[in-house]
Amino acid sequence: MYDKQKLIELVKSLSLKFGDFTLASGKKASFYLDCRKLTLDSEGAAQVAAGMLELLGDDLPDAVGGMAIGADPITAAIITTAHFQQKKLKGFIVRKESKAHGTGRDVEGPVVAGDSVVIVEDVVTTGGSSLQAIEKVVAQGIEVREVIAIIDRLEGGAEAFAAQGYKLRTLLTVRDFGIEPPAQ
Template sequence: MMSTLKDLAVRLFDAGAVQLGDIEAMDGRWTPVYFDFRIIVSHPEIMMAVAVHLQNLATEINHDILCGVPYAALPLAAVMSVNTSTPMIMKRKETKQYATKKIIEGVYTKNQNCLVVEDVVTSGGSLLETVSTLRHESLTVTHAVVVLDREQGGASVLKANGVELRPLFTLRNLTQILRDVDRISDETVDVIAEHIKVCQFGKKDNFC
């Protein structure tokens, strides 16, 4: 198992979870770097290492249950749940249309502290949607642990909504690690840094 975040960053890159180029993201934006952490479900050692590092962040946060943002973070939350014997609940993408008609699957009680698990935060929208659903179900949500904060405004949006983000990596930190081990060039680091600067969500001068 990878013992350091530096080791983990390299393994994620080598596994193809970090992709470089002029790439179209899910919402139609173009980005010089894209993260596909879904790929780690095919790499059990990497998935375990990511989960363990997230668990280390979680030890500093008071929580009773875990909830992964669907779908990429669900396997991570499940591994964390098993490793730490912490109950987990699952938010559905949409309300079940038959039988129980639930939006949240699993067992929970009112006012429990729920720690949200996410893979990547950009604008914060997906994570905030999950937080809103959990709060609507009378759960308390104050923190989220995430593999990567792209540093494009999502953390500020979440903070404004009462959620503190705890990331394993920031985009600048991750790219610097990869540059230090010669996985990416200085030019790529500069391109990504400029993208972070220009593409900030929640600001009037956002040019994403």
């Protein structure tokens, strides 16, 4: 069962660090959210999966997935939790770089052209990683419904998705930790 307050406490204890950081977007920040420490913790993974399934509601896509490596534990937790809730849901992984051997696919898993999917993400800053994942998924003929993330840093990601026709929904924002985003 999803408990927002419990998730906030878990993020604070496992993932939220203060200092001087450079984010994947290249932006400088005074705090960092290492959500792999959350999603690779059994209780954290359970809260994230339950919350994301609650966000998805009854109109499930065919699959959930996103850019490796950050989305991988989220995807696994969601599809496992869906199974225990008797919901049918597949997962997929988007490679950052195409592999030169095997099938050479950018999108791995049991998804096929025509499927509808939701991109999952741990932390959204500018949305760059998920926009790359969307591009690779759409190139395979797969329909992207939206993006769902654990935390929005409120630094332009939602607007970047909206500009491409996608909605961003999140379980939390930085304001849930008493952090005000920088003025844009």
